[in-house]
Amino acid sequence: AQSVTQLDSHVSVSEGTPVLLRCNYSSSYSPSLFWYVQHPNKGLQLLLKYTSAATLVKGINGFEAEFKKSETSFHLTKPSAHMSDAAEYFCVVRGPGGYQKVTFGTGTKLQVIP
Amino acid sequence: GAVVSQHPSRVICKSGTSVKIECRSLDFQATTMFWYRQFPKQSLMLMATSNEGSKATYEQGVEKDKFLINHASLTLSTLTVTSAHPEDSSFYICSALQGLSDTQYFGPGTRLTVL
Numbered sequence: 001a002q003s004v005t006q007l008d009s010h011v012s013v014s015e016g017t018p019v020l021l022r023c024n025y026s027s028s029y030s031p032s033l034f035w036y037v038q039h040p041n042k043g044l045q046l047l048l049k050y051t052s053a054a055t056l057v058k059g060i061n062g063f064e065a066e067f068k069k070s071e072t073s074f075h076l077t078k079p080s081a082h083m084s085d086a087a088e089y090f091c092v093v094r095g096p097g098g099y100q101k102v103t104f105g106t107g108t109k110l111q112v113i114p
Numbered sequence: 115g116a117v118v119s120q121h122p123s124r125v126i127c128k129s130g131t132s133v134k135i136e137c138r139s140l141d142f143q144a145t146t147m148f149w150y151r152q153f154p155k156q157s158l159m160l161m162a163t164s165n166e167g168s169k170a171t172y173e174q175g176v177e178k179d180k181f182l183i184n185h186a187s188l189t190l191s192t193l194t195v196t197s198a199h200p201e202d203s204s205f206y207i208c209s210a211l212q213g214l215s216d217t218q219y220f221g222p223g224t225r226l227t228v229l
Binding site: 032034036041042043044045046049051090100101102104105106107 | 118120146148156157158159160163205207209211216217218219220221222223225
């Protein structure tokens, strides 16, 4: 069984300040973890993924996430928020090997204040 | 690379009619595609897994006779909502599994409104 919890449904930051979107996972096996972003009425874009290689993963648009097994966390960060970062962010967990079904978190809406 | 398209992006139909949504992987072949449904301000819920050349696997609670899935080629999967009702109105999103990166890539979604 696998699950993912996004601890904040809404996060509001000022432009130019750091972003932290929290995600905790539960998995019976070593999981693969993903962060996707969804802009209004759009599909999902892959930001980054962790698949048991380096624990600090760098993604697109300046985002990065760190896999911490001891804390079962995979928090998404960005040093400086941009107005274009305002969107919904989903943390996603997937089981090992050929098991391709994923489980989505409930999403975190990021608001960026000018 | 890894682009997935959906057509149409928006569709409005009358209750009782059927609607077909196409999902295409444009620059890679995908033996496995997924169909999701997203209600307003909610997360994505997996409806079914579509495998090229075989029957789709539906999640619990999803009516397979209502949501017909066909994956006839390595780049195309279709979802047909049969006898649509207003409660079927939703945002439908597909994804295609790219084998090389072992990652799902998502389409832009289709907004279905049933009057």
